[in-house]
Amino acid sequence: MFFFIPYGTDRPARSFPFITYTLIAINVIVFAWQYGVSNSDAVMDRYAFIPNQLNGMSWFTYMFLHGGLSHLAGNMLYLWLFGCALECALGWWIFLPTYLLSGCVAMMLHYSIVMATDPVGANTHLVGASGAIAGLLGMYALRFYQTRIRMWYFVFLLFFIRWGKFEIGSVWFIAIWIAQQIFGAAMSAWSPDVGSHIAYWTHIGGFGLGMLYALLINLQSEGKSEYVLADAVYALDRQDYRRALQLSGEVVKREPANSEARLVHVRSGMHTRPFEDFIPEYESLMKDSLQKHNLELAQALYTELESLYPTNGMDSRLRLAIATCLAQLGDHAGAVRVLQRIIQEAPNSAEAETATLRYAQLLIEQLGRPKEAADALRHFVVRYPNSQWKDFAEQLLAKARQAMRK
Incomplete structure (x- = not known):
């Protein structure tokens, strides 16, 4: 029996x-x-x-x-x-x-x-x-x-x-x-x-x-993609970048919207081809992650891109969204650094106005640095005299001055 x-x-x-x-x-x-x-x-x-x-x-x-x-x-x-x-x-x-x-x-x-x-x-x-x-x-x-x-x-x-x-x-x-x-x-x-x-x-x-x-x-194709992607991840972990690039590329070709496959593809590709070729893909993955509210992945991708290619010339709108993402995750210092880059690198962009206000607000409310916030707000009032946020900026400036007197 x-x-x-x-x-x-x-x-x-x-x-x-x-x-x-x-x-x-x-x-x-x-x-x-x-x-x-x-x-x-x-x-x-x-x-x-x-x-x-x-x-x-x-x-x-x-x-x-x-x-x-x-x-x-x-x-x-x-x-x-x-x-x-x-x-x-x-x-x-x-x-x-x-x-x-x-x-x-x-x-x-x-x-x-x-x-x-x-x-x-x-x-x-x-x-x-x-x-x-x-x-x-x-x-x-x-x-x-x-x-x-x-x-x-x-x-x-x-x-x-x-x-x-x-x-x-x-x-x-x-x-x-x-x-x-x-x-x-x-x-x-x-x-x-x-x-x-x-x-x-x-x-x-x-x-x-x-x-x-x-x-x-076509459920078998979905299964094949999963197993091929698992092999690609294994190859990436073993630093077999060419095989990881090949396998993940097969999945991306079959399923262009597969974020996990695209992530493996870009991470393996940067070791085999010029990194600049993959910057647009990094940015696209960040946008997808933000749209899907996967804030941790968006944060990881941004940190990775900045460490590997600091002068990446990222679009200021995406950078502003990343700053919001970091603030929501509690990384206020990181959000301030991102906002500061927008102010410095894209001062004439539409996002610079919003970035300046958020920068000052985080300095006052989260980081306890009212003097830097006051400097940024005085600059804001001068640069954007007709801003719809002028009253809010003056309120923040008064708040910063009050904090400085304590």
């Missing part, structure tokens, strides 16, 4: 998979209700799918019922194992409809096969989330084809007992699983009494829909 049970993967979810956990909770709650009511058989008759007795919404409700605790536990394990990463990769708005549609298509294939070949099965209740989960496996096989599945095994033969852990590639794991379903379906067709308690065609139908949909939305 032996058991093989998957318990995890090397691909953790990148965000909280709310829909996956919600589906698990719904299935558990329905199971508790299903076996907690006085007449559970009536629940099965009403909400399970019976091919010979098409009943209301049973084509949908059947996937939330289960035939026992082990049935529920096995399905929820697979839903958790494969659903978490898929939901994070696809987004819940694709994940949830695909899950439900897989369950419905799985039921339709089961109905077609059973009605044509299995009179006994046509009067049997169909329950379980496995058809919907099979759709997830079909998508997972293409999207996460390099993922490793962590397995626990237990072997018991007379006096020989062994247990432990091992890993297997996701493609091999899923290939073995679907082969078991096809074999079971063939045996059921050959002899309806063999394996009739397992709806193999439901699994095959859900799996087929999931794989077909993954092919239609």
Whole structure:
């Protein structure tokens, strides 16, 4: 006797998979209700799918019922194992409809096969989330084809007992699983009494829909980009800059909006080509980071660019946005240095007026340097006599003078 049970993967979810956990909770709650009511058989008759007795919404409700605790536990394990990463990769708005549609298509294939070949099965209740989960496996096989599945095994033969852990590639794991379903379906067709308690065609139908949909939305290309990018990051860490540049370039060509790939591309490229060639890309990445409110990345990119190429001639509008970013992150001294560069290097720009006010305000309110602020504000009043911010500048100047008297 032996058991093989998957318990995890090397691909953790990148965000909280709310829909996956919600589906698990719904299935558990329905199971508790299903076996907690006085007449559970009536629940099965009403909400399970019976091919010979098409009943209301049973084509949908059947996937939330289960035939026992082990049935529920096995399905929820697979839903958790494969659903978490898929939901994070696809987004819940694709994940949830695909899950439900897989369950419905799985039921339709089961109905077609059973009605044509299995009179006994046509009067049997169909329950379980496995058809919907099979759709997830079909998508997972293409999207996460390099993922490793962590397995626990237990072997018991007379006096020989062994247990432990091992890993297997996701493609091999899923290939073995679907082969078991096809074999079971063939045996059921050959002899309806063999394996009739397992709806193999439901699994095959859900799996087929999931794989077909993954092919239609080119999900395997997204998976390839992720793995190629991981190789590029590894090459960059090992200072193999040419390979990192080549691999990240492949991803950027396929996905121009992939910020992570562009970042690896520019960081590896500056070691193999003139750095000036990559300044526009640095600035573009900073703009993207600011638009996505990824302030930490914008700060890191700016610091990196300034340290490598101080005379980069950055656009004053972008520099002003970076100053705001640094101030929001609490780096007030850094924000002041950026604002000072705008004032000195682009005194005639539209941003210099705003930069002078923000510069003075930070000096007064955050850094306790009112004398420097007062000098900047006196310069502001002289240079911008008709500014719409003149009253505000005079208020700041009065505040600076008051602080200087203390």
